[in-house]
Amino acid sequence: MTLHLAVDAGGTSTRCVVVDETGGCLGYGRAASGNPISAGPALAARSVAEAAADALRQAGSAGGGAAGVASVLLAMAGASALSSTELFAAELAPLGVRAPVAFAPDLLATFCSGTWRADGYALVAGTGATAVRVEGGEVARAADGLGWLLGDDGSGFWIGERVARAAAADLDGRGPRTALTAAVLAALGLAPDGAQVQGRAAVLQRLVETVYALRPVELSRFARLAFQAAGDPVADAIVRGAADALVRTLETVTDPAVEGPVVLGGGTLAQHDALVDRIAATRGSEGGAAEVHVVDEGTVGAAVVALRHASVTVDGPVFERIARTLDALR
Amino acid sequence: MTLHLAVDAGGTSTRCVVVDETGGCLGYGRAASGNPISAGPALAARSVAEAAADALRQAGSAGGGAAGVASVLLAMAGASALSSTELFAAELAPLGVRAPVAFAPDLLATFCSGTWRADGYALVAGTGATAVRVEGGEVARAADGLGWLLGDDGSGFWIGERVARAAAADLDGRGPRTALTAAVLAALGLAPDGAQVQGRAAVLQRLVETVYALRPVELSRFARLAFQAAGDPVADAIVRGAADALVRTLETVTDPAVEGPVVLGGGTLAQHDALVDRIAATRGSEGGAAEVHVVDEGTVGAAVVALRHASVTVDGPVFERIARTLDALR
Known part of the structure; x- marks a missing residue:
């Protein structure tokens, strides 16, 4: 054997x-x-x-x-x-x-x-995001996976950065009020104390100092907050944007002549049905029910x-x- | 004396x-x-x-x-x-x-x-972007200036990052063709050789390696490419987005009760009339001609x-x- x-x-x-x-x-x-x-x-x-x-x-x-x-x-x-x-x-x-x-x-x-099929598609979104088309058991075409600074559209970093920026913009008065603000502050152990500096919440400066002490990719830790705040317009817009970006990446590798299942992986997808459902729906509408598998x-x-x-x-x-x-x- | x-x-x-x-x-x-x-x-x-x-x-x-x-x-x-x-x-x-x-x-x-007036507004966009309202010769309200990861909307980094991402998305087949791609490759001394890897231009991998060798804020060096490519729809959309973001930051600090000139500074504004004109037009439409000064x-x-x-x-x-x-x- x-x-x-x-x-x-x-x-x-x-x-x-x-x-x-x-x-x-x-x-x-x-x-x-x-x-x-x-x-x-x-x-x-x-x-x-x-x-x-x-x-x-x-x-x-x-x-x-x-x-x-x-x-x-x-x-x-x-x-x-x-x-x-x-x-x-x-x-x-x-x-x-x-x-x-x-x-x-x-x-x-x-x-x-x-x-076990030899042809089809995979889309992985964890901290990063990549899609591939598989033909004859080999990767024939890849898209994205270019990292947090140049790509990874719809990834955990992409979502988490938008969550952090939305919280900062809210505290700054530049952006709409959002439930994400309290969630981000709580995730970082920060509490607003009502104090103001130059017309802005003093906690904003502490948020800035705390976030810049992280490595940039660590902002992906905030991604889950967008899903937890479902119903908040700002959070929902971020999740919709991520789904759209992931669908676009998957479409980039799609060849109408190559049929096959779509396998979804990575923590950002595997842990969030909202994204999976949206991607599955997009594939389904293109020509009958799509075969979609989620793997961890x-x-x-x-x-x-x-x-x-x-x-x-x-x-x-x-x-x-x-x-x-x-x-x-x- | x-x-x-x-x-x-x-x-x-x-x-x-x-x-x-x-x-x-x-x-x-x-x-x-x-x-x-x-x-x-x-x-x-x-x-x-x-x-x-x-x-x-x-x-x-x-x-x-x-x-x-x-x-x-x-x-x-x-x-x-x-x-x-x-x-x-x-x-x-x-x-x-x-x-x-x-x-x-x-x-x-x-x-x-x-x-010399004691009341008014300043908006500075260089690598970063910040606005203030000045009252009685002191800063009464500040907005943005939160750095490349959390804010600086419309800044040189903000524009430059979008230029680099647009070039990467073009080479990746995820985004529209744009004149920015050739401009970014030329700025980095890279030349496409027609080779393909997994269905993508091989030069994309060299772009990724070159950009990640930079400090993130250095992406602001690509900002000028967006202005130089005026007429390209992708470049124009980035510049419009930057102007909108800068106008929003300026509006955040604006108090209708506080009138006064608007002073614009920083390399991203001082070197690009397209942004200055758009910001000046926005202020003018709010109540007669605005007094706008650009300083270097x-x-x-x-x-x-x-x-x-x-x-x-x-x-x-x-x-x-x-x-x-x-x-x-x-």
Whole structure:
């Protein structure tokens, strides 16, 4: 029984699964961020090895253990641009894993976590936002994912920045009153005391100092406030704007000749039905009911891609077996 | 003849003038940034002393030189929050200046550079954007100036970020074609080579890498491209949006009971008639022709504020004398 190691390396955590060629998952492990962009290549490689060690330990001697691993598949964002497979292979070697290591785009793992089909679309919105069209099991077209300063339209950062700016504009008297203001101040542990400086609430200056002490991407923490304030016109406009932006990004990668399911992932989408419903409705109106799947991470898909790299056919039954046996391990 | 030192300390340069109580300017000096926010308090104090030394050298023994200086006025943004007058007094003492040091808001110096009147409005848009209402020679109300992440609507950063995002969206296929794309690539020394990666122009990835190597506020360098591309619908929409935002900020500080001229300053306004014309038109339509002045820095106003702090009445003739004699020194 040949084994494969499939890794979904995200900005927050790394997940590794040991899968056999029938789609049976034998071991599962987690570690800290394994993404070279957020963690740096060296730390990323150590996280991958740590998650792999746990997964191999759980798999035990089945299939020959580490020595039975025929390939390693690392699904991660921007990996090929920032690091080499050698770095990861070197960290895995002490575990007894001597198999070749290959990268795959994280968006492909997201797509393959929602469907076994070879064609379709994935849209991921977490702190960032990216869409891809998948054809024949490969990414044929990507859109956005350009980061908080140049793109990521509709992402957690995009929403959170607008929430923070709306609160600041309200306190400044430039923008409409909004429930977001009290929510942002509470989230930062600030309380308005009624004091005024140059005709403005004194708490505005404390808000400015607190926010500029954050890294810009941390403004994504305010995104949830927009959903919690549903019914507030300012909050609703921000959420509508995010949905419109995400739909536009998805439309950018859409080719009418390529039909297939839409897989939605990332915390901003997975945790907020308001966005998912709106995107699903847009796809549906284009030509009948759309097949939409929401996934919360990409480990299943990493296993699917790992098996396909090894020329194993992943059809519906194999896909279901991966999902079911992985679920049982977690 | 009693002398006063008036300093306009900006993020780019520091300007100092020695002025007597008739409004006669006797010496002028320049140095690097004297703003505690951009240069740090210690460097800011040294820049102020350097500009003061030049100004005093040019003034020579008139009025008793450094020993004849009765007060020092430092016009700068956010000074009182970030540093103390003692730091500046300590750097000026070796020059023989033993006078008390006081701060004034930079926006007040901008206002007083355009008019001798005690009531009115100032709107400054450079990298940032701020408006104030002046009453009785003091700032009664301020709006915006909250920095690139939380505010500065309509500023150079605000425009430049939109220019960069429009170029990225164009290359990504998410946004409309725009002349800004070629302009941004040229400004960064990048050339599209026709290559594609995942269905997108390969130069997009180089644009992303180049822009993220900048400090965010440096995106303000792209603002001029929006004005240069006049006629391009995307560029025109950005400029219109900036004008609308600046008008809104100015309206936020406007009190119908307080009439007076509008003084416009900062590079984004001073260098672009399109913005000035639009703001002037908005004020005019509210009740007859508005008195609008455009100033390029705040040294005249710093001198006005310095004299008023010393209880010297600055009327039209004194104001004209300050402006005329300062011009002759530069």
